[in-house]
Amino acid sequence: MAEAAGVAAEFFASNRARAARAVLDQVVLPGEELLLPEQEDGEGPGGAGERPLRLNAGARSRVRVVCGPGLRRCGDRLLVTKCGRLRHREPGGGGGGVYWVDSQQKRYVPVKGDHVIGIVTAKSGDIFKVDVGGSEPASLSYLAFEGATKRNRPNVQVGDLIYGQFVVANKDMEPEMVCIDSCGRANGMGVIGQDGLLFKVTLGLIRKLLAPDCEILQEVGKLYPLEIVFGMNGRIWVKAKTIQQTLILANILEACEHMTADQRKQIFSRLAES
């Protein structure tokens, strides 16, 4: 908290745009402007001496930079719109990199391409209305399932859980989702099976759990046979052999957001014993 306050004080005092590179992994506040690496030359005090002379000083080679969630484009600079830590990722191929703000929120806003868990709320004509936790229910056509034709309708009832992805998701239109990919295969999407438990967590936790090197999931997987489905809208569905195991699993996943690594290890060791 002291760090954030110090940062804010410095910002209001100087009111100068900072270099994005200098602020990586630090807390940024909405309203800050960040300079991309190419623009630091003239602005920074020690820039002139470091850059080697270029033949055509006017035309700089610009690389395409992607500004992700929490950032917006403001002229040539990035404008921060959410508070959180600024992150950066170098690209594998192509140009530029990705900058984004790692923030925390519970309310989900539909984004194209996200895989989410939805609850079917209504069935009207050719489409299902699916509640995904956004401002409006998404529409899901009955033909958007693998192997579905007009004669061969999918077996979806009101109240079923659906794992699908968005094809249309912007602020001007009603979100639409499908349960097949671009080739027409299901790839695990569709109606999620019977039993199990659905619960809601923050969006940041989902991303933390789905990170490639997540220790929590590896430890959880060693406890007992189970199945989990993560939706990017903050919903997790779990299923284990008995109700008690399912409930334990749900409690662990909800609580692990606020636990330190040591506390987690203690709990897991206790569970492994019993």
Next chain:
Amino acid sequence: MRGGPSGGARRRAGLSMAAEHKTKLSKNLLRMKFMQRGLDSETKKQLEEEEKKIISEEHWYLDLPELKEKESFIIEEQSFLLCEDLLYGRMSFRGFNPEVEKLMLQMNAKNKEEVVEDETVELDVSDEEMARRYETLVGTIGKKFAKKRDRANYEEDENGDIKPVKAKKMFLKPQD
């Protein structure tokens, strides 16, 4: 003898036609292909330009000054998929759901782009021999389906090779 009312009308029409010498043909009629064969290439071009003008005048356009679009080097994306490498959302552990476990391997391997080395398959038949066989095969099968007239094209040489197919005589459209 009276020709009747129709006779009288024809005579009258004939007189009036002779007096006018030109009958006014409509624009659509003039635009038809058979009416344009007699025109020069220049008149044809003029007619085409006039048509284009008519079409482009009918199109609506915004009467705004030309705004130069600045090329932006920053792309806005709202999705986290680009930022972080996230695993596939469905998971199963210790064999609870074997299909999901198979899917996990498939999807996570796709994300990490594991390159499967292409195993070079050893050829049983070499390429040259394959080409030779195919060449003769095309002729033999073609002969089977060719009509009587076309079979003449498949006459065999002294060596037994099939002669190249002659160009067929097609219907030539008469020049104007």
